[in-house]
Amino acid sequence: MVFSYNWLQSFFKKKLPKPEKLAEILTMASFEVSKVEKRGNDFLLDIDVLPNRAPDCFSHFGIARECAALLNYKIQTPSAKLKEDKNKRARDLIKIEVKDKVACLRYSARVISEVKVGSSPKWLKERLEICGLQSINNIVDFANYTMLETGQPLHAFDAEKIAGGKITVRFARKGEKISALDGKKYELDNNILLIADRKEPLAIAGIKGGKKAEIDKNTKIIVLESANFNPIVISKSSKKLNLRTDASLRFEHGIDPNLTESAINRVASLIAEIAKGKVAKGLIDFYPKKVLPQKIKLDLKYVDSLIGAKISEKEIKNILERLGFKNKKIKTQLIEVTVPTLRLDVSLPEDLIEEIARIHGYKNVVLISPIATLIPPVKNLEIFWEDMTKNILKDMGFSEVYNYSFISKKENDIFNFKNLIELENPLSSDYQYLRPSLIPNLLKNVSKNQKIVGEIKIFELGKIFRKAGEKRMLTVLMNGDRFFEAKGTIDLLFNKLGIAKVWYDEFEATPEESKTSLWVQKRCAEIKVNQEELGFLGEISPKILEKFKIVGKVVSFDLDFEKLSRLSSEEHEFRPISSYPAAIQDIAVLVPGDVLVDEILNKIQIAGGKLVRDVDLFDIYEGEELPEGKKNLAFHIIYQAEDRTLSSDEINKIHKKIISSLEENPEWQVRK
């Protein structure tokens, strides 16, 4: 909200600090001043009044009060001396009826006759202009001026245009319309509060005046309105009509109902003085439930404890008094503070402590290390395994990416995911669903990077979302024909995470599933530990890659990280290194093309027993020299005992046993 420096100065005899300096003082103790700008011989201050302080600070007098407290200056209240015309009584000239006292907490009115409507004096125009308001005529300008000064929105009606001489505050009827001062027509409903005469609406309460009782150059008698409306009612109406005004802004934040009287007297005195009107006798005032100041008991020990500094009783009382909070001592270390009704934001001792702390100055609070029980932080295992996993992948050459948690409708059409969570208010259709998998956005990364970077190895560890809930996933992606590199990555990762017995299960999609499958049929596997499925490994379907404009193959694995971190273990057992020599014998087996390497490995392990320390597949060959439909697999078999040197007889015996075990199957042929 913008404020005029000269206007603020007008409340003080003493000179205010220079605009820049004042801005700094306000910023550090009250509100951030985001701009100071020279305007003619004045300065404009853009002050970000905090929302809870709007009731007392959306006004020049409010900011001036704040300055007075900060600078310890004496403030001068603007004069509201009224000379009433004893011959006319306001209540003979206009009647006021309030139908809903929850919606309208107070309605004060005055009548001024024999006004001379004309243009405003220069000083008035200038002040309005710096605050961004247009000059209309002297009557309207004074109403606006007084609002900017006091924070109380005011309105003036042409009394002779009010049908039946009566103002009613009531909710609109469905279908009622009003032509407002902005030239627009608004359609109303029964949630919108109105100021109306016998016949029709005169104004949208607290928001905008209507054309009907507009002040014009012929206006002679005016009715001034200074009311207090329920913030919720005004806020709802303003939203409904999509109409925000200086008045509605103030009402939405709440205003002290006690303010109506001083504000209406102020504006009446200005009009009487400058527009030469005669103020009719008496204030018409509907105020059924007077708001009284609140009292708060403040424990001074608590003040010191919460701030963490010793602030003397004298200083505390001084700060409170500067802010207009009367206080009295009840007993040692306990005072009773009376909160001015203007301060809608203060209702708790903590609110008072904030006042004391900010005026005392946060910069004057000396740093004190907390005294606390020595409790070591609890190790967060999920984060521990997350860090470990990321480090392992990084060491293996993968780069980490962070993607948005959303996918688009278009992307979902490609994958046809089930049980998605849709946003009620997405930023755009590009972000309509919460991501049910990390893969779509990772594919976008590949697509974007493939032109710049040849080899892409990326991963993301983050939350995915389905109707069943959110879950942490780890997804790794690499481009190229690298299924076995991906598989080796999984093996090494699991090994480093202390998870033994990972195995890969063949996966057959049902024909229905396979149509929209993410994975290439027969080139994918379920990743399992014991019988538990942890994730999936495979090549991404070319149909999908095409949609992302990806050239070549992409291999990916996708792991349920919640399961993975549960299975991970820091325990790692050392296997003694045998001090006896190992012997290596090679074996080559010619088998039908569909035989799994695992089947052969199992046979070798079972037949070989404990003395086979390791078996390494070192060659797979399928070629013209081989019989149709056959492949040749070659293994290194490493024989070693932990307690002795194996004799060649011993080794030969086991090797022969392995060979005969492999040849039990007539289709398998060991090539010696």
Place this chain on the structure above:
Amino acid sequence: MKNSNLLKKEVGNEIKSAKDLRELDQIFNKYLGKKGEITLILKGLKDTPKEERAKVGKEANLFKNFIEKEIKGKKENIRFAGAVAEDAGWIDITIPGRKPFIGHLHPLTQTKRKFEEIFQSMGFSVIEGPEIENEFYNFEALNIPVHHPARSTFCLSLCRTFYLKGGNLLRSHTSPVQIRYMEKHHPPLRIIVPGRIFRNEATDAKHEFNFYHIEGLMVDKSVSIANFKAILQEFLNKFFQKTIKMRLRPTYFPFTEPSFEVDIECVICGGKGCSTCLGSGWIEMMGAGMVHPNVFKNVGLNPKDWQGFAFGMGMDRFAMMKYKINDIRFFYAGDLRFLRQF
């Protein structure tokens, strides 16, 4: 036996002039082999007259040690000379080295770890919570009025919330985890909560609609603003690895009272004023305050018994300051040219 000094000199020269390992072996055999001169002397000791035995034995042994040492030294010379000879030729040491291929951790991961490390060293546990939340945890329990129509003016950008079909929402801050944690853990407590949050805002160089927050909470019998300042100063100094000037300014949050904004002196320009700090020399880094009594009540704690501070800050912002990144959108764009710099 010859004069021992003379003999030493003679053998020494022989060894020095040996050209290769074979010649050295010959010399060794001549003196120390099975029938070598020294071997024979040592073997013959038992026939030596008693009065000379000790002297001769001692000399022979000294001589033996001398030869062994010389031969060993020469052998190393020969081997070393050989190596040079085989690899002859120079290396252009200015040819770029071949780097092994390693991956990269996202800058936000690295920033998060830094936060965790510093706060853990001060006794804070690291806690996480769900990204899908409900109105109770995201608003109500934090003293943010949900059903107030004017709520948006009181909870600022927090209320730019993404709602999900079915009524839940994406958390707009990490503060719900404060509530979840305090419901289950009794004070004293010290936690930080890093995590992803969501705000329904258009993106630009400074704004994203998903980004990272880190929340801090310390509750004990007499935790104060002075304590907050001390903990925060320590954190800032460690994070930026230099002494950082900071200042507290009053602000308003529904869940803390008093509330303050924390500014730090601009680490880019050192407070002189630059484009990052918009000339002010200060940068707003976080919101903080003393836990509001209503928040304690909402988790079943008696506000009379406990005091605490809470703070929340954007991790992206800290990462941007630390690595001098000028656009937040780099973090979520998956551009390897960016990521490989970290």
